[in-house]
Amino acid sequence: MYKGTPRGGDPAVLRSYDSRKEPAPEYDCKIWEAGRATCAIGLAFKPIRIGQSLFHDDGAGTFNPSPFALDEATVNEWPGRDVGVFISIGTGKRPKGTDQNSHVWYEGFMGDFAEARKKLITKIEGCEAIHERMKKDYLMRRGVNIENYYRLNVEIGVGEFGMNEWHRLGDIIPAVQESESHLLPVTLLLLLKQHVQRARQILRLYFQLSQNHLQLRSPTV
Numbered sequence: 001m002y003k004g005t006p007r008g009g010d011p012a013v014l015r016s017y018d019s020r021k022e023p024a025p026e027y028d029c030k031i032w033e034a035g036r037a038t039c040a041i042g043l044a045f046k047p048i049r050i051g052q053s054l055f056h057d058d059g060a061g062t063f064n065p066s067p068f069a070l071d072e073a074t075v076n077e078w079p080g081r082d083v084g085v086f087i088s089i090g091t092g093k094r095p096k097g098t099d100q101n102s103h104v105w106y107e108g109f110m111g112d113f114a115e116a117r118k119k120l121i122t123k124i125e126g127c128e129a130i131h132e133r134m135k136k137d138y139l140m141r142r143g144v145n146i147e148n149y150y151r152l153n154v155e156i157g158v159g160e161f162g163m164n165e166w167h168r169l170g171d172i173i174p175a176v177q178e179s180e181s182h183l184l185p186v187t188l189l190l191l192l193k194q195h196v197q198r199a200r201q202i203l204r205l206y207f208q209l210s211q212n213h214l215q216l217r218s219p220t221v
Contacts, residue, residue: 001055002054002055003047011065011068026051026053027051028051037050040055062130067138070086074142074144087152088131088151089153090151134151
């Protein structure tokens with residue numbers, strides 16, 4: 001988000017391609033700068049300046065921009081083109097029951113900033129709400145097959161960590177690795193779907209060439 005964006009404002013899109021919708025805010029943006037701008041949120045990370053633009057989410061943005069990405073593909077850039085695969089990557093689910101322990105969750109990082117903590121928790125929970133709306137409404141509205149939509153998220157063991165708990169990497173890594181093992185079937189399914197699509201393209205091309213060959217050989221009256 002651009003720093004100072006009002007609530008409900010659209011996010012800044014840092015593209016690696018020429019857009020039909022609008023010129024790039026910064027043409028010489030590096031990958032690490034785009035990542036850094038993405039995580040410049042609230043009290044967690046400082047704002048970053050890229051060229052003439054200052055990026056920092058003061059509370060207006062969302063942690064799950066899937067609807068914006070969907071519109072980017074189906075409305076702004078490639079209208080009428082089928083979406084083969086849409087992948088949404090989460091940062092870990094918040095554990096159930098943390099509302100009862102809100103004084104413990106994020107303790108030490110937010111301190112007495114109760115309102116900031118409340119907003120941050122609401123945005124984290126909003127990620128799953130947006131995921132559910134993607135399945136129930138957004139995908140169908142844009143003509144995308146729900147079978148082509150995948151949400152990859154760490155289901156357990158990560159959502160309860162605070163952003164400042166770097167010393168707990170030893171606990172975070174096993175949880176992520178366990179989730180990776182669950183993601184293997186999804187990865188295989190994506191690869192299988194890709195091969196099936198290629199096989200269909202080859203078959204269509206084969207039948208098209210065969211028909212053209214028959215037309216060339218058929219006698220004229």
